[in-house]
Amino acid sequence: MTIPPHGVITRGTGNDIIESKLMLSKPSVGSPTFILVMVCLMVLPEAANDKSLSDELESSSGPNMPEEILVHPTTGAIVLASVNDVPVYDVEVERQLDRLEVFEGLPETTLQIYRSSVLSQLVRQQAVYSYLQTTEFRASEQEVDLAVAEVKKTLANRGQSLDEFLAGGKADMAMLRRNLAWKIVWNRYLESYLTEANLRRYYERNYPQFDGTTRRIAQVYLGDPANEESFEWDKAFRNTVLMRDRIQQGELTFAEAVKQYSMSPSAADGGDLGWIGYHGPLDPRIHEAAFSRPVGDVVGPIQTRFGIHLLYIMEEKRGTTKWEDMVDEIRAAAASYLFAHVADRYLSDARVYYFGEDEATEMDPSFVRVFQKEFVAP
Template sequence: MRICPRFGCSILAASLALAILPAPAAADDEPQVLATIDGEAITSADLELLCTSRGLAYPVEQPLRAQLLNQLIDRRLIRAFLDRRKVVADPDQVTARLDLIRKVISASGEDFAKVLERLGYTEDSFRREIALPLAWQAHINATVTDSQIREYFSAHRAELDGTRVSARQIVLLVKDDAPSREEAETRLQQIRADLLAGNVSFADAAREHSDSPSGRDGGELGTFPRHGAVAEPIARIAFSLKPGEISEPFQSSRGVHLLEVTDRTAGNLSLEDVRPQVLRRLSQQTWQQQVAAERERTDIRILD
């Protein structure tokens, strides 16, 4: 069972960029302590290293700074959890991953040891970074059961089996201020009442009221899967509706929407077709749940 959770893939992806990244700026002062986890410090040097490995200019501003700091905290918490359970990565897998990264960096004309040095890693500390996602993979392999995999697929079948829906929308573009959004929602509630009463067709209402270019086509959004084709709020609502149903008004970053699903085509992908995707989702879900549990039992102090 091979798992490559989001946080794990980033180690290799970031490493491929290490050879072309500039060195972090030299600091005259001692690194600032940004947070402590049961007294163990996370410093500005840790944050700078994370930014550098991801190609981000340091320092970073809020809210990204807080997001990255929380990612550092989460990784420390998971590492402590795995250490307590005595879960370790397969040394051969760690060596293979390290050798791959070494080859990629060397192929770029850079010296592997110097790249690690300028980013603040020793080979041992870099091995420890590589080992974390592999150790997490070992934990998932040992704890996720086939029953859990099947249950997840059954509960999320339409998201995973290639199901597609056809829909159309009415959208009122609004500014971020609450009164504008409330007014748009009230207006769409009135339009929805007219639609449900049969006073107007959805297509005609879209042509008259929608601020989107799709309004000219009766609000048609076409046919799309659950993920990756349309904005997440639209996809989420569309897949919660049956053909012929009209949603309540809902909000996105663009404005307030009304959605009608006109058709649904069931997918034909089996669990075995999408098993790696199910495993990735379960891995990420388990990671989030474990982080939440660790945060409950750990003394975390944000000083930044």
């Protein structure tokens, strides 16, 4: 069986799990504490019995495991995936969706896509954790013991025992210890790599994301929003590829392409869409494409829900926001990049199984930035 690279669609319910000292205060977005808390949140399944279920998984072939092994014997939580024999549960996915209030009221089909995306991120985080535990950043048993003692102290001050807390969150001590160990290793890893020198290098490579840089772009647009069902998407995409190639080979100028082919009112102005920032009101794919290549390049085709776009990057104006005013935002973005880099590198080395329905489709790009902001990792 081929193991899919991303999450699968599933359903589940659950409450928050770790509200210990790690999460009593609400850190500001972009702060180091925010980074650690949000990344930590992504690896806190609401139900777990790591040791016992891991032992079962070791002797089972992922896709062919008996159905009863995929259900936690005490809480009833369902295993959606496993990473190096560590289970990821449905209640964890639902808890993350509950935190993202922007998703409330969405149709079930859309929520299924986000369940798949959340599961994929959780699997990636577990792969990162497995790798870091083999490095000098690993958390020792003694360090985790001290963290557990801090949790007990915090709960006692709130009039709650650790057993009550774990039962209310459908968790056990093994899962709590793994979650605390994750915080320790990820904190240590970030402190090692997110130095001022590295942050400045990251900023210089990605300054348009932070300092208010704008670019002036023009487009060739093929589409018919009024008759979307009858629009020949595949044909339009292929024609735009051919158009781009002709422009790049010097057989056609961009201005000529706009005049001959563009179906947008902007064609009257040579396709000029004006100045846009890295973030803005247009489809996120347009903003990202506009900053993906140097000034003077043609970018695309880009498919949005409106049609097919071919962009020309005309000019750039550097922003004026100072480095000192962007440090927290840069740090959060760099942490996200660092996580993605490590996950992409080591996920292929992990033993990953998915259990459930078929893989979902791509996430709606209109929610991508909200998703990245909440989960830190892209």
